[in-house]
Amino acid sequence: MAGELASPTPALRGSARRTAALRLLRRRLIQAVPLMLGVVVINFCLIQMAPGSFLELMTAENQVSDPATVELLRKTYGLEDPVWMQLLKYIWALLHFDFGFSYRQNMPVIQAIWIHLPATILLMVSSITLAVTIGVAAGVVASMKVRTFWDSLVSIAAMFFYAAPSFWLGIMMIVLFSVKLGWLPVGGMMKIGGSGGVLDILHHLILPTLALGLFYAAIYTRVMRSSMLEVAQLDFVRTARAKGLSRNQVTIHHVLRNALLPVVTILGVQMGTVLAGSVVIESVFSWPGVGSLLFDSVSSRNYPVVLGIMVLGSLVVIAANIAVDLVYMWLDPRIEIR
Amino acid sequence: MQRFEFLGRFARNRGALVGACLILVVALMAVFASVFFPTDPLRIVGLPELWPGEDPEFPLGTDSLGRDILSMIVHGARATLLIGLFASAVATIIGVGVGAVAGYFGGWVDEVAMRAAELFQTIPNLIFVLTIVVILGSTLTNIVIAIGIVSWTPIARMTRAEFLSLRDREFVQACRSMGMSDFRIIVSEILPNALPPVIVLSSLVVAGAILFESAVSFLGLGDPNVASWGRLVGDGRQLIRSSWYICAIPGIAIMITVLCLNLVGDGLNDALNPKLRDR
Numbered sequence: 001m002a003g004e005l006a007s008p009t010p011a012l013r014g015s016a017r018r019t020a021a022l023r024l025l026r027r028r029l030i031q032a033v034p035l036m037l038g039v040v041v042i043n044f045c046l047i048q049m050a051p052g053s054f055l056e057l058m059t060a061e062n063q064v065s066d067p068a069t070v071e072l073l074r075k076t077y078g079l080e081d082p083v084w085m086q087l088l089k090y091i092w093a094l095l096h097f098d099f100g101f102s103y104r105q106n107m108p109v110i111q112a113i114w115i116h117l118p119a120t121i122l123l124m125v126s127s128i129t130l131a132v133t134i135g136v137a138a139g140v141v142a143s144m145k146v147r148t149f150w151d152s153l154v155s156i157a158a159m160f161f162y163a164a165p166s167f168w169l170g171i172m173m174i175v176l177f178s179v180k181l182g183w184l185p186v187g188g189m190m191k192i193g194g195s196g197g198v199l200d201i202l203h204h205l206i207l208p209t210l211a212l213g214l215f216y217a218a219i220y221t222r223v224m225r226s227s228m229l230e231v232a233q234l235d236f237v238r239t240a241r242a243k244g245l246s247r248n249q250v251t252i253h254h255v256l257r258n259a260l261l262p263v264v265t266i267l268g269v270q271m272g273t274v275l276a277g278s279v280v281i282e283s284v285f286s287w288p289g290v291g292s293l294l295f296d297s298v299s300s301r302n303y304p305v306v307l308g309i310m311v312l313g314s315l316v317v318i319a320a321n322i323a324v325d326l327v328y329m330w331l332d333p334r335i336e337i338r
Numbered sequence: 339m340q341r342f343e344f345l346g347r348f349a350r351n352r353g354a355l356v357g358a359c360l361i362l363v364v365a366l367m368a369v370f371a372s373v374f375f376p377t378d379p380l381r382i383v384g385l386p387e388l389w390p391g392e393d394p395e396f397p398l399g400t401d402s403l404g405r406d407i408l409s410m411i412v413h414g415a416r417a418t419l420l421i422g423l424f425a426s427a428v429a430t431i432i433g434v435g436v437g438a439v440a441g442y443f444g445g446w447v448d449e450v451a452m453r454a455a456e457l458f459q460t461i462p463n464l465i466f467v468l469t470i471v472v473i474l475g476s477t478l479t480n481i482v483i484a485i486g487i488v489s490w491t492p493i494a495r496m497t498r499a500e501f502l503s504l505r506d507r508e509f510v511q512a513c514r515s516m517g518m519s520d521f522r523i524i525v526s527e528i529l530p531n532a533l534p535p536v537i538v539l540s541s542l543v544v545a546g547a548i549l550f551e552s553a554v555s556f557l558g559l560g561d562p563n564v565a566s567w568g569r570l571v572g573d574g575r576q577l578i579r580s581s582w583y584i585c586a587i588p589g590i591a592i593m594i595t596v597l598c599l600n601l602v603g604d605g606l607n608d609a610l611n612p613k614l615r616d617r
Contacts, residue, residue, distance in 0.1 A: 034453065035453070035456060035457060035460060038453070038454075038457040039457065039460060039461055042457070042461070043461070043469075046469060046470065046473060047469075047473065049473055049474065050473040159597060159600065159601075160593070160597065162596075162597075162600065163545070163593045163594075163596040163597035163600060164589070164592075164593045164596075165549055165552050165553065165556070165568070165571070165589060165592050165593070165596075166553075167552075167553060167556050167571070168552075168556075168571055168585070168589030168592065168593070171571070171575060171578060171582075171585050171589070172582075172585070172586060172589070174578060175578050175582040175585075175586075179578060179579055179582070269459065272459065272460060272461065272462040272463060273462070273463055273464075275462045275465070276462035276463050276464035276465045276466075277464065279464060279465060279468070279557075280464065280553050280556065280557065283557060294465060294468075295468075295557065298468055298469060298472045298559075299472075301472070306469055309465065310461060310462070310465060310466070310469070313461075313462045313465060314460045314461050314462070317460050317461075317462065318460060
């Protein structure tokens with residue numbers, strides 16, 4: 001995980017920093033291989049525990065009863081092999097970006113996910129941006145006005161959004177902003193029959209972003225506030241003040257930068273949670289993303305797609321964690337990450 | 339003496355005290371649900387879609403079928419709290435077990451355990467829960483186990499850190515030189531000392547588990563025989579244009595419960611670490 005203080009080495013500069021970053025990147029990529037393998041094995045085994053093969057469901061759904069056809073399908077999907085053989089074949093196929101075939105969408109799994117991916121990425125990015133912006137700003141305000149009305153207001157708001165279920169918050173915002181006030185659309189990603197102009201999509205994006213993002217904004221606010229207060233007591237801050245810098249200058253240039261580190265850490269840890277949270281939010285707002293696809297696949301027991309989403313989702317999380325480690329290194333050059 | 343000090347510190351935290359009282363109310367509601375409302379909460383008892391206050395017989399109104407919302411909330415408290423508690427217990431047992439072994443033995447055992455923790459943090463948690471529940475069946479037990487499986491990692495990390503700092507202390511060395519077995523040292527010597535911060539974390543995991551369960555039930559994948567609060571929100575979703583209170587009320591119940599659990603967790607944390615109190 002990010003940010004284990006190895007030793008207080010002196011700050012690295014220039015090319016030394018670049019090689020350090022490359023070394024970190026290499027080490028992280030090597031560590032990612034067994035991790036990914038674990039993800040695949042665990043989920044593959046989980047899906048093997050399902051009662052009845054998905055072939056039975058598929059043939060029932062499509063009303064195939066001819067034994068010869070069933071046998072052919074059984075062969076095509078490799079269901080005759082022992083489980084470990086199927087697993088090895090699946091891993092081998094994954095290495096070639098082959099996630100299997102989704103009979104429901106009648107297209108390769110990777111293609112089905114690919115179609116739904118942009119909507120989810122858009123929702124995730126906008127929610128995280130909102131959460132970090134609000135969280136950092138509110139945390140800074142609360143810490144600068146500590147123990148005042150503003151501090152209490154921020155803390156109470158953060159507590160409420162931290163406890164409210166996101167799907168419920170979404171529904172309540174639909175009631176207020178869509179049903180009662182009529183300002184924002186109830187759901188979907190664009191107007192029905194619309195061509196999907198940027199403004200139209202943004203208009204549809206506001207409520208899902210708030211519903212998903214405010215929970216994380218609450219977390220970042222709390223972390224940022226306590227982190228700001230902690231850093232503000234360190235010696236170098238007193239030194240900066242003693243040099244004659246103003247309080248605001250010190251806060252922005254010295255305290256803020258260092259106080260951001262814990263926020264960056266949990267941002268990386270929570271990437272998987274944000275992705276998972278978008279499943280629920282997409283269901284509330286009929287957002288046409290991976291979450292909708294997952295929900296549909298889970299309900300219809302379309303396991304190749306479920307497995308594919310898990311594997312790709314974990315890959316996204318690992319990539320995000322590596323990115324976070326690099327950002328961490330850039331923010332705090334003293335830290336040599338293991 | 340020390341225990342009183344601890345209670346005093348906890349009670350001085352007003353938020354935590356209010357939280358603890360409200361949790362007590364919810365718990366009493368759960369325990370005595372059948373005393374207050376002896377009939378099946380899912381039975382139709384009145385006109386459909388009565389707004390709260392419209393009929394004094396149903397203070398919180400009725401839902402689309404004419405079921406008493408107050409009765410469903412009180413009975414739902416039982417399901418919601420039990421799932422939260424048991425899921426947190428599962429997470430704590432796995433987390434303490436893994437963390438204790440990893441921290442005590444170190445070396446490759448530690449390495450394997452921490453990689454496993456990382457693995458479970460990588461898989462998107464709610465997606466994993468939904469898949470487990472769908473594959474193994476939507477029963478209460480499966481939901482509890484599924485939530486426990488995705489929630490143990492922070493507890494394992496915390497337990498491991500505590501064990502790392504305690505395993506080479508004098509009292510442990512004394513036990514070792516007396517020839518005490520590793521198992522006994524872990525369970526009866528180190529664990530009691532490592533437990534307080536773990537308990538705080540477990541109380542926060544209860545809050546998280548309640549949110550997980552409500553999301554699962556909201557999506558319609560919960561146990562069909564249990565009317566938890568999440569499911570009530572999901573049931574009311576179709577009617578938000580005419581009767582949004584059907585959605586709003588169970589959601590408020592979830593929010594208040596989770597909020598109070600968080601307050602209690604924070605309060606316990608402050609009381610256990612008085613030095614950090616003024617952050």
